[in-house]
Amino acid sequence: MLPHWTIHQQITINSVRIGSMTNSSILQIGTAGTIQSSAELMNSGKFTSAAPALLPPGKSVPISNPRGS
Template structure:
């Protein structure tokens, strides 16, 4: 069975509390959402990368507005 849905959505305020690596924000309708993750070695690397150094900077890289 095929369904065709026509909808009009007006968003006046969208507030998101937190975001993680696998977050999904859905606006509208869907039958199902399936996760997908792919790993590609596009550089042709054959060895492990060097160990990352810890960063002591507590200032965010992207300034965020305060929560009101």
């Protein structure tokens, strides 16, 4: 029989900056024996139908360089 380990740890975090999180991102602080994936699709805007079709792009207007080059 394999030994049973119990590990206690304390982690203090003063500041965390997260650039971006996507549907497949994992933010892990500390250790984990197993990470189980989870995916949930939610209608947080309570939309009841599909989005309207995109409008055609408008006219392009050239913009001059403000530095004169």
